[in-house]
Amino acid sequence: MSLAAGVIDRLRAIAGEGAVSVDAADRAAVAHDLWPRALIAERQGSSTPPPDCVVWPANRTEVNAIYRLCVETGTPVVPFGAGTGVCGASIAVRGGVVLDTKRMAAILAWDLDSGYVRVQPGILGIHLEEACLERGWTTGHYPSSLPCSTVGGFLATRSAGQLSTRYGRIDDMVAGLDVVLPDGTEVSLAAQPAAGAGPDLRRLFLGSEGCFGLIVEATLRLHRVPERRVDVAALFGSFHEGIAAAREILHTGLRPSLLRLYDPDDSALQASHLGVGEGSGALFLASCEGRATVAQAEASTLIEVCRENGARIIAPAAVATWYSRRYDIGFQQAKYLPVPGSVLDTIEVAAPWSRLGALYDAVKERLRERLVVLCHLSHGYVDGACLYFTFAGMGGDEETALPLHEELWETVMAATFESGGTIAHHHGAGLARAPYLATELGPGGVETLRRIKAALDPAGVANPGKWGLDR
Amino acid sequence: MTASASGLAGEQALAAHRCAMCPKLCRGACPTLEITGNERHQPWGHAAGAVVAMSRPQGFATSAAIENAFACATCSACTPPCKVDGVETPDLTWAVRAAVFEAGATPEIGLQAVGQAKAGRVPVGVDPPAWGDPAPLLAQLRALATPEAPLLLFPGCGALGMRPGAVTAAGRVLAAAGVAFDVVAEHRCCGMPALTFGDMASVHDMLSEVASLVQRHAATRLAVQSPSCAFLLGVRAPAMGLDIPAAVEPTQRTLAAAARALAPSSPAAAVAYHDPCYLSRHQSVVDEPRAALRSAGYEVRELRGRGATTKCSGRGGGLPLTHPEIARGYLRRLSGDVAEAGVSTVVTGCGSCAAALDGAVAGVAVHELAEALAATIEAG
Numbered sequence: 001m002s003l004a005a006g007v008i009d010r011l012r013a014i015a016g017e018g019a020v021s022v023d024a025a026d027r028a029a030v031a032h033d034l035w036p037r038a039l040i041a042e043r044q045g046s047s048t049p050p051p052d053c054v055v056w057p058a059n060r061t062e063v064n065a066i067y068r069l070c071v072e073t074g075t076p077v078v079p080f081g082a083g084t085g086v087c088g089a090s091i092a093v094r095g096g097v098v099l100d101t102k103r104m105a106a107i108l109a110w111d112l113d114s115g116y117v118r119v120q121p122g123i124l125g126i127h128l129e130e131a132c133l134e135r136g137w138t139t140g141h142y143p144s145s146l147p148c149s150t151v152g153g154f155l156a157t158r159s160a161g162q163l164s165t166r167y168g169r170i171d172d173m174v175a176g177l178d179v180v181l182p183d184g185t186e187v188s189l190a191a192q193p194a195a196g197a198g199p200d201l202r203r204l205f206l207g208s209e210g211c212f213g214l215i216v217e218a219t220l221r222l223h224r225v226p227e228r229r230v231d232v233a234a235l236f237g238s239f240h241e242g243i244a245a246a247r248e249i250l251h252t253g254l255r256p257s258l259l260r261l262y263d264p265d266d267s268a269l270q271a272s273h274l275g276v277g278e279g280s281g282a283l284f285l286a287s288c289e290g291r292a293t294v295a296q297a298e299a300s301t302l303i304e305v306c307r308e309n310g311a312r313i314i315a316p317a318a319v320a321t322w323y324s325r326r327y328d329i330g331f332q333q334a335k336y337l338p339v340p341g342s343v344l345d346t347i348e349v350a351a352p353w354s355r356l357g358a359l360y361d362a363v364k365e366r367l368r369e370r371l372v373v374l375c376h377l378s379h380g381y382v383d384g385a386c387l388y389f390t391f392a393g394m395g396g397d398e399e400t401a402l403p404l405h406e407e408l409w410e411t412v413m414a415a416t417f418e419s420g421g422t423i424a425h426h427h428g429a430g431l432a433r434a435p436y437l438a439t440e441l442g443p444g445g446v447e448t449l450r451r452i453k454a455a456l457d458p459a460g461v462a463n464p465g466k467w468g469l470d471r
Numbered sequence: 472m473t474a475s476a477s478g479l480a481g482e483q484a485l486a487a488h489r490c491a492m493c494p495k496l497c498r499g500a501c502p503t504l505e506i507t508g509n510e511r512h513q514p515w516g517h518a519a520g521a522v523v524a525m526s527r528p529q530g531f532a533t534s535a536a537i538e539n540a541f542a543c544a545t546c547s548a549c550t551p552p553c554k555v556d557g558v559e560t561p562d563l564t565w566a567v568r569a570a571v572f573e574a575g576a577t578p579e580i581g582l583q584a585v586g587q588a589k590a591g592r593v594p595v596g597v598d599p600p601a602w603g604d605p606a607p608l609l610a611q612l613r614a615l616a617t618p619e620a621p622l623l624l625f626p627g628c629g630a631l632g633m634r635p636g637a638v639t640a641a642g643r644v645l646a647a648a649g650v651a652f653d654v655v656a657e658h659r660c661c662g663m664p665a666l667t668f669g670d671m672a673s674v675h676d677m678l679s680e681v682a683s684l685v686q687r688h689a690a691t692r693l694a695v696q697s698p699s700c701a702f703l704l705g706v707r708a709p710a711m712g713l714d715i716p717a718a719v720e721p722t723q724r725t726l727a728a729a730a731r732a733l734a735p736s737s738p739a740a741a742v743a744y745h746d747p748c749y750l751s752r753h754q755s756v757v758d759e760p761r762a763a764l765r766s767a768g769y770e771v772r773e774l775r776g777r778g779a780t781t782k783c784s785g786r787g788g789g790l791p792l793t794h795p796e797i798a799r800g801y802l803r804r805l806s807g808d809v810a811e812a813g814v815s816t817v818v819t820g821c822g823s824c825a826a827a828l829d830g831a832v833a834g835v836a837v838h839e840l841a842e843a844l845a846a847t848i849e850a851g
Contacts, residue, residue: 021509023535024535025511025520025535025538025539026509026510026511028511028519028523029509029510029511029516029519030510034494039492043492045526054509054510056508056509080510082495082498083495083510084494084495100508100510102504102508102509102510103508122508124498124499126499127499145494147496147497147498147499147552148494148495148496148498148499327496328554330493330494330496331493331496331553331554331555331556333492333493333494334489334490334492334493334494334555334558335489335555335556335557337492338485338488338489338491338492
């Protein structure tokens with residue numbers, strides 16, 4: 001779209017001359033996130049259309065005024081943090097204003113009696129974590145994107161970190177939340193250990209991907225940096241044996257911070273990276289942490305459970321090596337995605353334990369002839385776990401890349417529905433999952449979401465075109 | 472690092488494509504991004520811009536390509552976090568700058584800087600830029616020298632222009648330690664400004680002139696005081712196939728060895744040490760300056776950013792010339808670290824950094840390393 005007359009001047013009046021840009025290169029830089037479909041298209045010369053302008057507000061007052069201006073003029077407004085989402089949530093599909101949060105990146109307050117930190121959304125995850133570690137605390141939130149994603153992005157997509165089995169996902173870390181709705185209404189939900197009056201509005205805004213306005217502040221729960229970490233590595237005869245062991249670990253009441261089980265294909269790759277030369281099978285990595293006595297006791301029990309479920313315990317050094325490479329997956333993407341014809345993506349789904357094995361089998365069987373399909377289990381819960389699939393196809397020609405990518409998504413989503421799983425665990429919905437959201441939520445669920453969206457954003461300016469609600 | 476029809480030679484074109492597909496894992500280290508908040512102002516954005524430039528008829532002769540090439544101090548903060556095969560971020564930046572030069576689009580202020588450097592003048596100011604004749608200062612240093620000594624001092628533009636006191640201080644420290652040295656017969660720029668502004672032919676010419684200059688002496692070692700000059704002569708020139716006929720070492724390393732023989736006469740004082748990017752990240756010279764300071768009796772305190780995570784003063788990469796506002800932002804970040812350290816003196820191994828820091832933090836005195844060492848042996 002082209003902006004209504006006067007919008008740019010009014011944005012400049014709100015945020016300042018230097019905080020608004022219509023420069024083509026500035027707009028192109030925020031035109032897309034890391035949704036592989038957009039990257040493949042970019043590689044093919046089909047750049048994602050950029051927004052009409054970029055604005056960098058410095059505070060919630062400016063955010064409020066920008067939203068009200070956009071409502072008044074019918075201008076779409078799309079939040080943008082670091083642009084490292086993988087589902088296209090920050091793509092301004094209808095043009096308009098991209099609201100970049102990078103000038104709202106402050107740590108506002110510490111309450112270490114309660115273990116709280118209050119932050120603005122634009123702070124980079126790793127900068128927040130470093131500040132916490134300096135004080136002897138940790139968020140416990142370590143997504144593999146930690147060096148390149150923002151707290152606002154975590155909240156908007158409901159991310160989960162590598163240690164979520166112990167520390168929970170970002171949903172569990174939010175004690176308080178401040179939101180600016182599109183009409184300028186400010187919602188301030190104070191930090192509380194538990195708030196039981198009515199529905200939990202904090203959760204309403206988590207995963208909202210800018211469709212309900214902008215989260216302008218969040219108070220996150222912190223944890224003391226553990227005194228000790230005890231690592232465990234093991235090999236199972238099959239992925240299914242490993243799943244059974246993981247289930248037993250969770251059912252036993254253990255809460256390892258790290259809990260990762262790789263299927264045999266992924267294990268072969270990991271073994272070469274991690275220096276594991278002790279046979280094939282399903283590689284299992286875990287860490288227990290806390291007070292030294294507790295961490296050691298938990299690890300000993302975890303080893304017992306693994307052995308009871310057929311594991312061969314191997315040298316734990318592989319786990320330390322894994323930690324040293326914990327953010328490296330993105331570097332592989334950088335190497336392979338520019339290759340013409342290549343298709344590379346990850347899809348994370350989840351299911352209850354009773355259906356997890358079937359979901360794994362269905363995806364592997366349907367796609368292994370077309371693509372390299374790797375899978376690992378991570379993010380364990382009492383009732384189930386996440387399966388994280390990595391797909392790579394390097395042999396195709398460029399014309400088939402996007403059709404293959406589409407087929408890949410169709411197949412995984414269908415297999416997930418048929419197996420009784422959920423189509424997303426922690427990458428959000430955005431554009432990638434929009435075609436499947438109605439099936440995921442059901443008619444009543446999607447109608448509820450539609451009504452909430454209409455109530456909070458009656459002008460339809462907050463990140464329009466997402467979730468398949470208004471097509 | 473040559474230009475092709477598309478503007479970047481094969482391996483750097485591949486590097487740009489790979490960097491542009493990376494999840495921006497170095498972004499948290501990039502000072503420019505932190506200062507401007509503009510998504511394109513980070514290595515990923517610069518690489519993505521280069522990919523666009525390679526695909527368009529205008530190539531690198533656009534305002535966007537120029538901005539992408541020069542909104543960077545080449546501080547290499549992005550290098551430690553980067554593990555993408557085939558991507559060396561400063562190399563890519565210099566290759567893009569060479570492509571901009573080939574396209575005839577180099578900012579005029581950069582061309583002027585290269586011209587001044589080729590004429591043998593050194594920068595005595597950056598904001599606004601000013602240039603001076605280094606001959607009188609070299610003569611002062613030469614007064615302390617031992618002709619034909621195997622150690623040859625090459626102060627370099629940054630030290631000669633931005634921190635003249637450090638040049639003579641280095642000579643006094645070496646003399647006090649009984650280390651004989653000779654001094655280059657005249658000043659010749661090594662070519663760093665030409666590398667900075669993408670004029671690769673001039674880089675070759677200027678390096679060759681320095682090689683000839685060194686050849687005129689009997690030296691086996693060449694001690695280079697300006698960190699960026701030491702990098703170009705000691706690291707970059709060999710990689711380009713250009714031999715300097717003496718073993719190149721940063722003077723800070725020479726001073727550290729000499730300082731072991733010093734007998735400091737002043738009581739110990741606490742100082743913070745700032746790692747210059749071109750010493751710490753580009754040449755891994757981190758421990759030696761600290762060891763030198765300790766030998767001279769100082770207690771060395773650390774800044775928040777140190778070694779591989781040091782914060783750039785903003786004086787590198789031509790940034791003060793092309794983007795003075797951003798360069799000032801770099802200095803504010805570093806000044807914050809200095810203020811936080813709670814010391815009354817900060818020492819750095821770079822004359823340009825010292826000049827930048829002078830007066831930046833109220834109540835904090837600034838010394839280049841050689842000045843700090845000289846102060847202890849000359850006190851009282």
